[in-house]
Amino acid sequence: MPGVSLRIDDNEVDASPGESVMQAAVRVGVKVPGLCQMDGVSVVGACRLCMVEVAGTPRPRPACATPVAEAMDVHTDTEQLREHRKVLLEMLFAEGQHVCAVCVANGACELQTLAAQVGVDHANFTPPPSRLTMDLSHPRFGYDPSRCVLCTRCVRACAEVEGAFTWGVAGRGREAHLVADLGRPWGEAESCTSCGKCVSVCPTGAMFEKGTSVGQRRVKRALVSTLTSRRERESAREVLK
Amino acid sequence: MSNGVDLFDLSQKEREAQAAYRRHVLCCGSTACLSGGAQATQDAIEAEIKERGLEQDVRVVATGCMGLCSRGPLVKVRTRGEDDVLYADVDADAGRRIVDEHVADGQPVADGQLSLQHPFFARQERVVLENMGEIDPNRIEEYIARGGYRALRDAVTTMTPAGVIEVVQRSGLRGRGGGGYPAGTKWGLLAKAQSDHKTVIANGDEGDPGAYMDRTVMEDDPHRVLEGMALAAYATGAKHGYIYVRAEYPVAVRRLEQAIRQAKRHKLLGKGLFGTEFEFNVEIRIGAGAFVCGEETALMASIMGQRGTPVLRPPYPTERGLWGEPSMINNVETLANVPTILRRGAEWFASIGTDTSRGTKVFALAGKLENTGLIEVPMGITLREIVEEIGGGVAGGKAFKAAQTGGPSGGCIPIKHIDTSMDYDSLLALGSIMGSGGLIVMDEDVAMPEVARFFMRFCMDESCGKCLPCRAGTFEMYELLDAICEGRATAANLARLETLCDVVRTDSLCGLGQTAPNPVLSTLHYFRDEYEARVVPDTVAAAVAADAGGASAHERSA
Structure with a gap:
């Protein structure tokens, strides 16, 4: 298949058809901010942090879900995009209880890194009192909904990579939260294989291994993407046989 | 009736049966009138007619919506050779009086009459609602007697699918659900898609506060929706259809279910329709109360038994929709226009309305x-x-x-x-x-800021929570609007509100979020003074907050 060439932030990029703008951008050193996107699981385009401007389209589009096209002209870091990202991140902080000083993920948190990258040093919004309680019913893992950014990486990893379909989202709007087995305590969720993939993909400290203290959460972020790419390679080999 | 081709016979019989009555008392049986006591009115009228032994001569029909809901219950008396007489605010006593004086003695009651020449009626032009208040929605015969299913029969037996699309295209019909996308173009996209499992979907998940257009069409003329869907299916090559109705419309669900059974019995749905190869079946799917399910991708997720949240487009449903197959979603009112367009012609339809908004x-x-x-x-x-x-x-x-x-x-x-x-x-x-x-x-x-607050509250409650700008943004905007309405907001808060409008409109995933700021932007544009009049200086805001025993909204650092 012939490749396509496009411009991302004034860099010429060669890409394969089917690649996303986000994937192509990485190769020229442009890291578009994002939270819900992760290699190895499907794309949902829900966090809207990776919005980029594509010349000729009326509104910004999510870089993770926008396929590259010939002669596309993409800008990932305009003033408006920067301003919007900042507001979006501020809202994300205001939604939960993101207190780094007492979080297992301190120092290994994607939200924390993004905040530094985008320049969010305080929130203009009022964080609400925590509405949801922590689920510590699982023998090995815990889930703290007040640190959850609803990126649904865990939902997708559980369904698409582990095939267990334990996690789902319940509730609408600000009441949206994760549920195991349609609303059981995690420890009683019969479909859970305790594989820990959900914990490994969590960008914040919402899912953690029990026994880890502040700043101790060190997870294998690449676990799911590695598994997926190995499987793809393996099935390609099967086809060749 | 065996193969649906003798529609004319059925229509003739129904008309003759109706003509045998000298008078018809049409009682509005639509939701608004029912909630105003229309059932008691109709019962009283029927009892009075029975008492006077007029059953052979007078027919009482519970019809669909007559339109002027604020004056219900409405009753219309139709007499052979005379003009119709409409009565408003008819309670049981008034109903009995109408029977005693008008129905029995031919002397229209002076009180409570509403002229049908009143601009409320005279200024209207009824296409979609042409049968409303005229037919009993429970009987397929009455729909057929007024020309129903003829458009479908003629299309299936004498026109090509492309020919049907061409008529819809030429009529200029645009989507009535809000977007205004040309219906013929959408139909053309599905027709072009290659698949044996195409679906047409009628979107009856009407959810705007105060709106009940689609509900009325589904409740009071259900066969019109089915005929419109069947025409869409014939034109696009779909064999299967779904009507997605919100659970809050139980009467619509019941009437549609009944209409589907009737249409199947008369071989107007099912296999081998009108003696051709054409087959089409319809199922009803009931929503679970989420406004967002009116968005087409969320609607399809809901039909498939998934959580009703929107997904990214493209791919559009006509490429990859329900069960991964090409699908097309049309609003109920859009589909309800189609039988009449086919029956009366694209030119007739296009002659109504403006150059870009026909009909x-x-x-x-x-x-x-x-x-x-x-x-x-x-x-x-x-x-x-x-x-x-x-x-x-x-x-x-x-x-x-x-x-x-x-x-x-x-x-x-x-x-x-x-x-x-x-x-x-x-x-x-x-x-x-x-x-x-x-x-x-x-x-x-x-007060316009309060209007904006009302709609923002609605959007906040109805946001599905999938994408961040809508989930968090509608909440923040609601809080700011509340602060403005209650005199707790500062000029900085107002500026923040405008920033949020921009972010939520630009960055949200689906139409719900992208349009949620509209009521704010619009009221700000035309009534900015009302917002500014409610904004208070920082010091006052702080004092108000201290009085209320807490910090002012949006002024704290996290």
């Missing part, structure tokens, strides 16, 4: 007006004509302030634009939208 639009006329109810008007009519003539002017002698169209996705039209033409493009130019047909008129006493 009529049904509005749920609500708010501070003398007359409210369900109306169907040619597009291009001015807002002033709707308010002053059809609506009878603002109630209680108050002054008109603004009209809100398009519900939580729309905006308001202030008095200076009251002469605007009601069509897709004019409304868009004013910062509102045609929407699905909600039209709420507000008088001088209404």
Whole structure:
């Protein structure tokens, strides 16, 4: 298949058809901010942090879900995009209880890194009192909904990579939260294989291994993407046989 | 009747049966009138007729909506060779009196009569609602007697699918759910898609506050929806259809289920229709109460038994929709236009309305007006004509302030634009939208920031929570609007509100979030002074907050 060439932030990029703008951008050193996107699981385009401007389209589009096209002209870091990202991140902080000083993920948190990258040093919004309680019913893992950014990486990893379909989202709007087995305590969720993939993909400290203290959460972020790419390679080999 | 081709026979028989009665008493049995006691009225009328032994001569029918819902229960007396007489506010006693004087003695009751020449009726043009208030929605025979299913028969037996699409395209019909996408173009996209499992879906998940156009069509003329869907299916090569109805419309669900059974019995749905190879089946799917399921990708997720949240487009449903196969979603009102377009021709339809907005639009006329109810008007009519003539002017002698169209996705039209033409493009130019047909008129006493707060509360409650800008943004905007309405907000808060409008509109995933700021932007544009009048200096805001025993909203650092 012939490749396509496009411009991302004034860099010429060669890409394969089917690649996303986000994937192509990485190769020229442009890291578009994002939270819900992760290699190895499907794309949902829900966090809207990776919005980029594509010349000729009326509104910004999510870089993770926008396929590259010939002669596309993409800008990932305009003033408006920067301003919007900042507001979006501020809202994300205001939604939960993101207190780094007492979080297992301190120092290994994607939200924390993004905040530094985008320049969010305080929130203009009022964080609400925590509405949801922590689920510590699982023998090995815990889930703290007040640190959850609803990126649904865990939902997708559980369904698409582990095939267990334990996690789902319940509730609408600000009441949206994760549920195991349609609303059981995690420890009683019969479909859970305790594989820990959900914990490994969590960008914040919402899912953690029990026994880890502040700043101790060190997870294998690449676990799911590695598994997926190995499987793809393996099935390609099967086809060749 | 065996193969649906003898529609004419059935129609003839029904007409003869109806003609045998000298008088017909049409009692509105639609939801609004029912809630006003229409059942008691009808029972009283029937009992009185029985008592007087007039059953052979007089037929009592529970019809669909007659339109002027604010004056219900409505009763219409139709006599052979005479003009119809309409009565308003008919309670059981008034119903008995109508039987005693008008039905029995032929002397129309003077009290409670409403002239059918009243502008509320005379200014309307009924296409979608042509059978409303005329037929018993429980009987397929009455729909057929008024020309129903003939368009389908003629299309299937004499036209090519492409020919049907061409007629719809030429009629200029645009989507009535709000977007205004040309129906013929959408049909063409599905027709082009290659698959044996195409689906057509009727979107009956009407959810705008105050709007009940689709509900009325589904409840009071269900066969029209089925015929429109069957025509869409024939034109596009779909064999299967779904009607997605919200659970809050139980009567619509019941009537549609009944209509499907009747249509199957008369071989108007199913296999081998009209002696051809054409087959089409319809199923009903009931929503679980989420406004967002009116968004087409969320609607499809809901049909498939998944959580009703939107997914990214493209791919569009006509490429990859229900069960991964090409699908097409049309609003109920869009589909309800189609049988009449096929029957009366594209040119006739295109002659109604404006150059870019052909045909009529049904509005749920609500708010501070003398007359409210369900109306169907040619597009291009001015807002002033709707308010002053059809609506009878603002109630209680108050002054008109603004009209809100398009519900939580729309905006308001202030008095200076009251002469605007009601069509897709004019409304868009004013910062509102045609929407699905909600039209709420507000008088001088209404505070616009409170209107914006009302709609934002709705969007906040109905946001699905999937994408961040809508989930968190509608909440933050609601909090700011609340602070403004309650006199707790500062100028900085107002500026923040405008920033949020921009972020939520630009960055949200689906139409719900992208349009959620519209009521704010529109009221800010036309009534900014009302917002500024409520904004207080920082020091006052702090004092108010201290009084309330907490810090002011949005002023704390995290």
